[in-house]
Amino acid sequence: MDTLTRLEQTIAQRRNADPASSYVAQLHSRGLPVIARKLGEEAVEAIVAALSEDRSEMVGEAADVMFHLMVLLSAKDIPLREVMAELDRREGISGIDEKASRTAGRALQQEQP
Numbered sequence: 437m438d439t440l441t442r443l444e445q446t447i448a449q450r451r452n453a454d455p456a457s458s459y460v461a462q463l464h465s466r467g468l469p470v471i472a473r474k475l476g477e478e479a480v481e482a483i484v485a486a487l488s489e490d491r492s493e494m495v496g497e498a499a500d501v502m503f504h505l506m507v508l509l510s511a512k513d514i515p516l517r518e519v520m521a522e523l524d525r526r527e528g529i530s531g532i533d534e535k536a537s538r539t540a541g542r543a544l545q546q547e548q549p
């Protein structure tokens with residue numbers, strides 16, 4: 437089993453644990469807005485780390501972002517496999533082409549009466 441799948445299972449098991457002894461349970465007990473905000477804070481910390489020269493800090497902050505994203509997915513009852521399936525669906529589609537097709541689609545919609 438890969439690391440993220442194991443982490444997903446751990447988070448599912450810890451969700452309803454005692455918040456005094458589990459950080460995952462603590463986050464869940466505080467609710468979705470707190471979990472979402474925490475992910476935002478971790479993302480900002482990752483940005484700061486990326487702009488510093490400290491490689492290990494970047495690795496640590498990237499792990500924090502991924503962990504808190506996994507907690508948020510759990511809170512939203514979205515299985516990791518659904519996100520992986522979306523990434524699989526996107527495989528081989530250039531971001532440039534995808535954006536261009538969206539822009540063209542919007543232009544077509546605006547032309548219609």
Ligand SMILES: N=c1c2ncn([C@@H]3O[C@H](COP(=O)(O)OP(=O)(O)OP(=O)(O)O)[C@@H](O)[C@H]3O)c2ncn1[C@@H]1O[C@H](COP(=O)(O)O)[C@@H](O)[C@H]1O
Pocket residue numbers: 443446447450457458459460461499500503
């Ligand atoms: N992977 C993680 C993991 N990564 C980060 N964290 C915690 O996320 C929190 C991050 O919050 P902060 O950035 O605010 O951390 P901080 O140390 O307060 O930092 P600053 O305020 O100084 O910036 C810290 O408490 C980290 O310990 C994690 N907590 C848990 N896990 C996994 O989740 C499992 C279950 O954890 P519990 O629910 O706590 O048993 C663990 O066994 C791990 O596998």
